[in-house]
Amino acid sequence: MSRDHRVDDPAALQEAVGSFVRAFGLHRPDSTPCGRPLSVSEAHALGELARESETRQVELARRLRLQKSTVSRLVGQMSARGWVERAPAPDDGRGVVLRLTPSGKRAATSLAEARRERFSRLLDAIPAHERAGVLHALDVMVEAWDEEQ
Template identity: 85%
Template structure:
């Protein structure tokens, strides 16, 4: 990996980030980086729903950082797969609550297992003395994107 890139050069950041996206497989729209045949956005939605049990659709939109229309299509896709069910929000007739079906819970569990295996392999491939720096760099990137 080249180490002679200028740290203050935006092109160097773009090149490094593009290399990461490709190496991690994020440019493959219908497969997760852990090799599952599901889109990354669907995998993230399943993960959020599995973690919380149920979420309002508007909250899922916020957590995924996607547009409302994109999440609506995403939920329609997950529903068509039999993984998510919609229900009216009990306190607001206009709101929608999302829950995983039993099939959706199994899919989320399979994804979580594949993710654990992939990230364990990835972590083992990073030298132990560099792991904290990698995690810190990712946190700094997220903070910069949030500004």
């Protein structure tokens, strides 16, 4: 049965998302879809931290949609790699501010370049007339997930 005939079947959506996860390698804990030897969580954290000169740890947790304790462990791993430094928040003694180290900035830049190259090739492989639909479908999936939560 083709996917078009199963549009109202939750199992079809589950199967399609599972295929997407496997195709992108998101089920592999120690590498990114662009082939870098770090976890997807670390890659996303690097990207978020590279956007600003400093970010509160609680804000990073919100952006990554992860629990505070998970982000704390993640930041610990990144700190052990020499990528992140932590400092007390100047306006709140309990808050933590994160900054990329020079090594972390280099890692973030290298990762961003690899990601850009990988997604450029992927976009080129999608027929031009299908691209808007693919992007729209991904947006709709995220919105539906957010509403369901």
